[in-house]
């Protein structure tokens with residue numbers, strides 16, 4: 001029997017599997033996708049997430065895989081420049097974009113060096129096995145049954161483990177979707193990687209140079225009920241009409257490189273309980289995060305550290321089911337304050353953006369008053385970023 005079955009090899013599952021097998025705990029990690037390149041995966045790591053990777057001893061992996069630092073953040077509203085903030089904003093390292101597929105592959109390759117690790121890829125977890133009202137393992141899509149002392153659901157925002165365990169997700173009202181584009185980068189971004197947030201008329205998008213060489217990422221915000229036929233839209237013209245002239249020129253001259261976008265549904269929420277007897281949820285499965293200011297991977301990696309701190313001593317001591325189940329509530333209690341606060345800050349930031357996007361009068365006033373209020377707006381934005389970048393509670397790997 002596996003000591004721990006982990007469902008889903010995103011950043012939460014892959015990092016947790018590696019931490020546990022390195023400490024002598026037998027883990028079976030199950031990933032539905034056949035490879036890591038098919039699913040959309042965010043790239044932004046904040047100083048808190050980079051610190052978590054360092055604590056896990058994974059900083060050297062980062063040096064070997066495609067990554068790119070951000071140099072600054074700039075805001076342009078109604079065609080007028082609002083403010084700019086330089087990285088690293090008082091932190092010890094800048095926000096860094098990291099290509100997730102090679103990061104996940106490298107973590108799994110390291111885990112495979114340990115005899116207690118098994119990776120099952122390309123098969124979904126379909127259900128949970130129960131013995132005497134306690135989760136005792138999982139059933140896979142190919143009919144296999146795998147028993148475990150503990151099942152950890154790290155299968156993301158639509159978690160099957162969460163649903164099968166009967167754990168409720170309280171969702172925040174859904175109002176936006178994101179259209180995610182990639183296109184050829186301009187040399188200007190390669191030299192100075194600014195994360196631009198651009199709001200013009202009632203449209204908004206963000207653009208930056210991703211981790212991959214020569215690729216810009218563009219996230220277009222749309223109302224969840226927007227029925228525009230986005231596949232037919234002439235995007236280069238749309239982007240150009242909202243952008244400063246140098247950027248507009250780039251969109252027009254590189255229109256042919258704009259890849260068909262992926263529509264990403266933004267699910268945000270929190271489970272009142274992250275656990276049931278024999279099962280624990282972590283990362284997006286327990287608290288799906290919005291993309292605003294790249295929080296999800298960072299808080300997920302910090303979940304992993306806290307879970308390892310609690311679980312490793314129990315598994316080393318061959319603790320019984322009661323002791324293991326008691327630790328699950330302590331893991332949630334330690335992580336929940338940071339998640340609640342991070343989601344609150346994301347809501348505030350998104351609400352400000354949406355207010356500006358939807359209200360022409362506020363946009364107009366902001367543009368007129370920009371020279372007078374620029375400094376104050378910049379300060380209030382910076383204040384909120386501190387917690388979102390550095391983390392809200394203390395998280396130290398102790399095992």
Ligand SMILES: Cc1cc2nc3c(=O)[nH]c(=O)nc-3n(C[C@H](O)[C@H](O)[C@H](O)COP(=O)(O)OP(=O)(O)OC[C@H]3O[C@@H](n4cnc5c(N)ncnc54)[C@H](O)[C@@H]3O)c2cc1C
Nearest residue numbers: 008010011012032042043044125156283284291294296297
């Ligand atoms: C548009 C967008 C942009 C984002 N950008 C960023 C960003 O830049 N930085 C950041 O920190 N966060 C970002 N986020 C949030 C971030 O993507 C998530 O918070 C983060 O990926 C959570 O990691 P996870 O491992 O918990 O879940 P996931 O990354 O969703 O991984 C879950 C894994 O489980 C697998 N899986 C699912 N179901 C099953 C099953 N039944 N059986 C087996 N395997 C299964 C999936 O294939 C997947 O590999 C973004 C989110 C969105 C929507």
